[in-house]
Amino acid sequence: MPLEILGKPIGPIGFGLMGFTWRPNPTPDDQAFATMKRAIDLGATFFNGGEFYGSSIRTLNLDLINRFFTKYPEYADKVVLSIKGGVDLKTLAPDGSPEFVRKSVANCISHLGTAKKLDIFECARVDHRVPIETTIAALGELVKEGRIDGISLSEVKAETIRRAAAVHKISAVEIEYSLWATEARDLGVLSTCAELGIPVIAYSPLGRGFLTGQIRSRKDLEEGDIRLPFERFSEENFPVNLQLVDEITKIAKTKGVKPSQLAIAWIKKHEEVIPGLKIIPIPGATSVEHLEENLAQVEPMTDEEFAAIGAILEKVEIKGGRYFKIAEGHLWG
Template sequence: MVIINNIPVGKTGYGLLGFTWRPHQTPDEQAFAAMKKAIEKGALCWNSGEFYGTPDPTLGLQLLHRYFKKHPEDATKVVLSIKGSVDISTLKPLGSPADVRKSVENTLRILDGVKKVDIFQCARVDPKTPVEETVGALAECVKEGKIGGIGLSEVGAATIRRAHAVHPIAAVEVEYSLWATEIRTNGVAGVCAELGIPIVAYSPLGKGFLTGEIKSPDDLPKNDFRRHFSRFQPENFKVNIELVNKVGGLAKKKGCTPAQLAMEWVRYQSGRDGMPDLLPIPGATAAERVEENCQEVGLTEEEYMELEGIVGSTQVLGGRYFEAAESLLFA
């Protein structure tokens, strides 16, 4: 059980990114069914963003507004984490106190009281603004009752310490999966464990790559945002697919899906061997995928070590994003 801001949220969370960055918007009927299934399966930490949406950058928040307006009984069941403070046109971070407050107010305006913002975090660290000023502004919003707590996203170990010294940090959100293990060697996992801060592991399925359902770059829709990412480029894809094939082989032997095995690998490490509590937040647009991702298939120590062997011996080529975005990771 993972605790965020003194609230038990289970062992799996739910990322709403999948609803808002796909080529076509998911119909409410399908989206709502997936959200209901998440609650049913105990995936109670939901993660979205002020800037999520295609083509309207507020579609993520509008979806949440429509859901909780229709299902007000679910509002208190979910811990809602929202990322914001981003220039929509350039996706550059905006961390000044004025920008942070503006983002919080806009989020609250769109949600219109149907759901409390339990955690608010800037999507990236603004290199032009000291993190102490950014967190200080959010601390004022906590004091005023506008948000319940403060999170951080894609930050380095030193930044976590500086931010936590200003106000307790409820959670650190960072990519963590079988093909993104940097937090184990760059100090992020260590400092979070030391300070008692849980890590919300986004993209635990490698942006869908680790499910095994993407056999080639051509399987991605022409306007899919992943086509811009380094690891999905043809020259890298043909190398990276080896990791997927090895995980798929172990999953077949275990009698589960590759996605379930990848999720279990994250959950298995939660609170063990110097790691902080870990909460994977896969994205899904269909109830059956939510159910699959939340199904705990368990790992033996032998299976875990086999996966660790795969991670340690298999090459992963390319950065996690496109080049311009890489400089903002672990800032």
């Protein structure tokens, strides 16, 4: 069945926009625009960005999106745009109070301008000081007002999804899911979303580039890269975690695909494994070349390949948390 969100068709794979702007040197507009256009032309029409996706100026991502759709207004209605916000732009601490989420939505709309509607808004992390019901009710009022069209959740546990869905329709649940981050399956997030009919947006499906096999050491990352402080990219853990990449690469070569393509095919295979699940990986890319690699049509993963990868995941232990210690405290809200 074709995938739809908010009644709009989207491709089986979406597009994450964070990498354009949350880096020491943001991607030039001409390169970013060419990549965004190509994504839409190839059917990757679920775009995911953030109010705070900028290393120097937090709103760089929103401003880039504004410039793109201002220049190419014919693409605006073809894209479902989901934006993460709900965090203090200085400290990145979550704030789920009604007053703050309203302020965050207003800021997103202000930076997007009239170029593109804010289709879906999601709080990037759950504020443990505020009941999720209170936050969702406030966002529901913004839906009624026509400020946004839908509400998504991010980095949440199964219980939170159920509580939120009891207050308002949830358009999607965004969670990190990949070959080296399978907690969403183990903690029942995927099965809960399948049961409730909520699409899952799998962010960092390529392990922030690690699973592509193109990053072999910390020296391959430029100074100031946001991944350097993450535990899995530490000097101690990096070479250990490469074991997974090497094992996956062997299967990819046998299948005749890139490791990145195998990683995405593995995620999509879950739609067969978990009845009712709809899952949309959102790999990022800053060039047309890498985008086309991620979106290339490859042979679906077989049951045998899925089982072989499962055996690898049982054998290879991933070292280090997905983020650094402070950020880890905001996961699974």
